Amino acid sequence: MVEWFVNVLRTYPELAVFLSIGIGFLIGPWKFMGFSLGTVTGTLLAAVVIGQVHIDIDSAVKSTFFIMFIFAVGYGVGPQFIRGLKADGAREVLFALSVLALCLIVPLIAAKIAGLELGYAAGLYAGSQTISAAIGVATDQINHLGLSTEQVQTYANQIPIAYAVTYIYGTIGSAIILAKIGPRLIGVDLVAACKEYEAKLGGGAATETGEGIVSAYRAIEARAFDIPEGSDLLGQPVKNLLPGVRIYAERIKRGDQIIEVDDNTMLQAGDIVMFSGRRADLVGLLENSLKESDAPELLSIPSEKLDVLITNKEVHGKTLEQLGRLSISRGVYVSKLMRNMIELPLLPGTIVHRGDILTVLGSKRHVEAAIAEIGYADRPVDTTDLAFVGWGIFLGGLIGTLAVMMGGFPISLSTTGGALLAGLLLGWLRTVHPTFGRIPGPSLWLMNTLGLNVFIAVIGITAGPGFIAGLQQAGIALLLWGIVATSLPMIFSVYVGHYVFKFHPAILFGACAGARTTTAALGMIQEAAQSRIPALGYGMPYAIGNTLLTIFGMVVVLILS
Numbered sequence: 001m002v003e004w005f006v007n008v009l010r011t012y013p014e015l016a017v018f019l020s021i022g023i024g025f026l027i028g029p030w031k032f033m034g035f036s037l038g039t040v041t042g043t044l045l046a047a048v049v050i051g052q053v054h055i056d057i058d059s060a061v062k063s064t065f066f067i068m069f070i071f072a073v074g075y076g077v078g079p080q081f082i083r084g085l086k087a088d089g090a091r092e093v094l095f096a097l098s099v100l101a102l103c104l105i106v107p108l109i110a111a112k113i114a115g116l117e118l119g120y121a122a123g124l125y126a127g128s129q130t131i132s133a134a135i136g137v138a139t140d141q142i143n144h145l146g147l148s149t150e151q152v153q154t155y156a157n158q159i160p161i162a163y164a165v166t167y168i169y170g171t172i173g174s175a176i177i178l179a180k181i182g183p184r185l186i187g188v189d190l191v192a193a194c195k196e197y198e199a200k201l202g203g204g205a206a207t208e209t210g211e212g213i214v215s216a217y218r219a220i221e222a223r224a225f226d227i228p229e230g231s232d233l234l235g236q237p238v239k240n241l242l243p244g245v246r247i248y249a250e251r252i253k254r255g256d257q258i259i260e261v262d263d264n265t266m267l268q269a270g271d272i273v274m275f276s277g278r279r280a281d282l283v284g285l286l287e288n289s290l291k292e293s294d295a296p297e298l299l300s301i302p303s304e305k306l307d308v309l310i311t312n313k314e315v316h317g318k319t320l321e322q323l324g325r326l327s328i329s330r331g332v333y334v335s336k337l338m339r340n341m342i343e344l345p346l347l348p349g350t351i352v353h354r355g356d357i358l359t360v361l362g363s364k365r366h367v368e369a370a371i372a373e374i375g376y377a378d379r380p381v382d383t384t385d386l387a388f389v390g391w392g393i394f395l396g397g398l399i400g401t402l403a404v405m406m407g408g409f410p411i412s413l414s415t416t417g418g419a420l421l422a423g424l425l426l427g428w429l430r431t432v433h434p435t436f437g438r439i440p441g442p443s444l445w446l447m448n449t450l451g452l453n454v455f456i457a458v459i460g461i462t463a464g465p466g467f468i469a470g471l472q473q474a475g476i477a478l479l480l481w482g483i484v485a486t487s488l489p490m491i492f493s494v495y496v497g498h499y500v501f502k503f504h505p506a507i508l509f510g511a512c513a514g515a516r517t518t519t520a521a522l523g524m525i526q527e528a529a530q531s532r533i534p535a536l537g538y539g540m541p542y543a544i545g546n547t548l549l550t551i552f553g554m555v556v557v558l559i560l561s
Contacts (some may be wrong), residue, residue, distance in 0.1 A: 006053045010513040013057045013461070020047035036328025038520070039449075040456055041167050044160060047457040051464015057532030063459040066136040067419045069451025071393050072444055073546055074423020075430075077340055079355025080543030082428040092511065095501045096541040097548075099515040102489035103129050104552045108395075108559060110481040116144065116162075118560055119155035120474055123162025125556045128485035130170040130518055132452055133546075134460065134553030135159055141557040144403070154560065157463040161458075161470040166482030173483065175521040177490040178509045179528040185491065186498045188505040194531035197506035202321060220333050220361065221279050222250065224298050225290035227271045232289075235541060239330075241261035242285060247277035248331045250363055253298045260365065263327060265395025274298045276331055276362070305361035307333070307378040308371050310354050311431050315374045321348035328373045331366035336360045339539045341441075342522070345532040351403035353539070355431045357441075376434035386427070388437040389447075414506050420550060490516065514541030517549060 009016040019237040024043025029036055037045070043096055058176070107128055113122035122138035125131075142155050178483055183190045229234060238261055252259040253272040267273060272293045275282060310316070315323065320337075323329055336359035337344045337352070344350055352358065357378060371377050385396040400418020413421065430437045439447070460467075493512040497503045503511055506529070513521040514537060525534045 005265060008204045009050065009053060010055050013055050014061075015294075015490065016050050016055050017047075017057070017061070017457045018456055020050055021453050024394050024453065024457070027262030031359040035119060037168065037231065038171060040452060041164065043453045044164055044456050044460045047460025048160070048164070048467045051461035051467070054432065054465055055461050057458050057461060059458075060112070062136075062462075063415070064457050065451045065454035065458075066133075067223055067393055067397060067416050067451075068447050069455060070133055070136065070416045070550070071389070071396070071419040071423040071438075072447035072451060073550070074420045075392075075427035075439060075475045076423075076444060076448070077543035078424040078427025078429075080340060080353070080539055081353075081424050081547055083353065084409045084540055084544055091501055091543060092537075092540040095497055095503070095511060096515040096544040098496055098500075099493040099512065099541070100545055100548050100552070102492050103549065104555065106488045107114060107485040108556065110485045111556075111560060114477050114481045116157070116474070116481075117158060118476075118557065119158025119160040120470075120478060121560050122155075122553065122556050123159040123164075123521055124166055124478060124482055124485060126159070126553060127163040127166030128170045128554075129349055129489075129549055130167060130174065130517065131546075131549040131553070132163075132456065133550040134556075136416050136455060137414065137550055137553035138557050140416055141554040142561075144414070145557070145561055149493060157466045160459045161467055162464045162474070162478050162482075165471065165478040166485070169479070169483050170486045171518065171520050173486045174490050174513070174516060175524040177487060178494070178512050178518075178521045179524040181491075182494040182509055182512070183505070183528075185494050186505065190505065190509070190525075190529045191531070193505040194529045197504055197533050198345070198347060201319075201345075201347040220276065221282065222274055222276045222293040222299055222301070223282055223286075224253075224272055224274050224293045224294050225286055227267050227269060227273055227290070229269045231267075231269070233267050233273065234269060235266070237264045237266060245277070245281055245285065246333070247281050249283065250274045250276050250331055250366075251298055251301060253295055258298065263330065272298060272302070276510060300363040301480045303362065304364045304367040305359065306367060306371065308358045308360055308374060309376045309378045309431065309434055310356045310358060311354055311375040311434055312373065313354060314324045315352060320346065320350050320353055323352065323374075324348070326373075328370045332360050332362040332370045333457075335361055339540050341445075341537055342519070342535050343532065344535050344539075350536070355428070378440075380441060381438070383438075384440060384443040385436060385438045390440065392422045392426045392437075393419050414554070417551065420547065424547065503537065506531075506533045509537070511537035511541045514538035515545045517542055517545045 012379045020043050023046035025039050027037065028039035028042030036410065107125040110122055116124060126134040126138065139156055142152055197251045241249065247266070249261045249265070251274040252261060254268065261355070272295050275286060320334060334346060337346060337350065338357040339353065360370060396418040397415035398418065399421065399510060400413035426437055493515065494508070497511060498505070509525045510522055513525060522535065522538055526532055
């Protein structure tokens with residue numbers, strides 16, 4: 001039975017790949033003392049075990065899925081990355097570059113002192129900085145060094161060994177340093193700092209008064225009230241009713257007529273008015289002075305809840321509170337704000353950027369009017385613009401094949417670097433011209449996750465036969481130097497961000513996690529802070545870090561070769 005199963009895997013290596021992914025995604029999420037291996041490491045370890053039976057897989061499979069993954073990475077962070085290049089958020093960019101310099105230099109020094117071979121050094125870098133994409137970029141560059149086939153394969157097999165040994169502490173260590181040790185290093189109470197910053201952004205006031213575009217989204221509902229003679233609501237445009245509170249008159253029943261309200265509509269005695277807003281405001285401000293009416297024909301109004309891709313440059317840089325003051329926000333409520341697949345806190349002072357995804361809800365008429373002014377409706381669809389994806393990867397990869405000679409070595413972006421560049425440009429271009437190039441969120445997640453994990457599975461299966469011997473040869477040294485390469489950049493980043501760049505402590509640790517692209521650390525930071533506020537510092541450094549940490553995989557090989 002065992003021999004039959006092994007023969008099946010050798011004959012159909014694609015089954016071995018998917019078995020590795022299945023096992024990896026099964027064991028990866030298991031938590032021990034609050035931490036987990038993660039699906040990537042789980043897949044790698046499963047693939048290494050399966051690879052012990054010597055399974056041959058065409059290298060084109062690995063390259064194809066990796067280039068799909070790297071394009072998806074670029075597409076996802078493109079808007080933030082290009083914005084950084086335009087010096088919009090220069091302090092965040094400079095901070096990210098400072099941290100990333102440390103993330104490159106410290107592993108290089110560690111590899112030199114330890115006398116690691118090239119493959120182990122590249123794997124040490126990728127694992128200690130938890131940047132899986134660097135494995136593919138480093139492997140590509142090793143293939144271009146003009147080495148013998150045997151030497152290339154030796155280095156290629158060393159990379160996943162060092163990656164596996166150093167990745168676990170890279171993830172766990174970064175999270176502990178930033179969430180637990182970091183605040184103590186600079187003498188900060190993280191919970192108190194986040195509360196202070198939230199109040200600075202209007203969080204406390206919004207909760208108490210119901211003001212602002214965000215705070216109104218808590219049990220939004222619509223109710224109808226009779227307007228009697230002598231009401232304070234008579235004699236003025238509806239835009240002036242209840243100033244400072246997001247309660248809106250939506251429709252009026254006047255006799256047998258249903259009237260759609262605009263800002264300048266005047267109420268009349270005897271009207272039945274449909275108001276929308278936060279339930280607590282409707283109860284506290286209207287129910288005590290007006291009689292509620294049962295008017296199903298008035299309350300039967302089409303409503304929508306949609307994701308909106310922010311594309312309007314006039315909206316970019318505005319706070320949610322400023323958006324709430326615009327006429328287009330009338331009757332529109334915000335339920336979520338996403339940036340780089342990270343949910344941001346909804347506070348009046350939260351700033352909106354082009355490329356963000358804003359989830360809005362309200363009456364269909366008002367939602368459609370708001371979308372026309374701020375961006376593009378990201379309606380749920382089942383299709384991806386595959387022509388856009390295909391041409392983007394092809395043209396980017398084609399550019400990546402171009403090489404220049406430096407020091408006797410051919411230097412190029414490689415096809416994966418070219419695909420990353422194409423993803424960055426095309427991801428940004430979609431925020432400017434959103435009529436083409438649609439990749440729905442679930443599709444982007446699949447390209448990212450499946451692309452990376454198939455690549456990792458092939459790497460692990462191929463390296464499997466020599467994995468144990470390599471681990472025995474360099475395991476302890478790799479582990480210790482991996483701890484150094486992970487810890488020092490993170491510790492220095494806290495001091496640099498606090499004392500040099502003067503980040504508020506509430507967003508400092510999120511910015512550190514973003515530069516290192518460690519989402520696991522961000523989650524632990526937010527848990528320790530009891531707040532989503534740290535996510536406000538994550539976006540821009542993440543976009544810069546995800547790009548440069550990947551490219552640094554090539555730089556490590558070039559320097560150490």
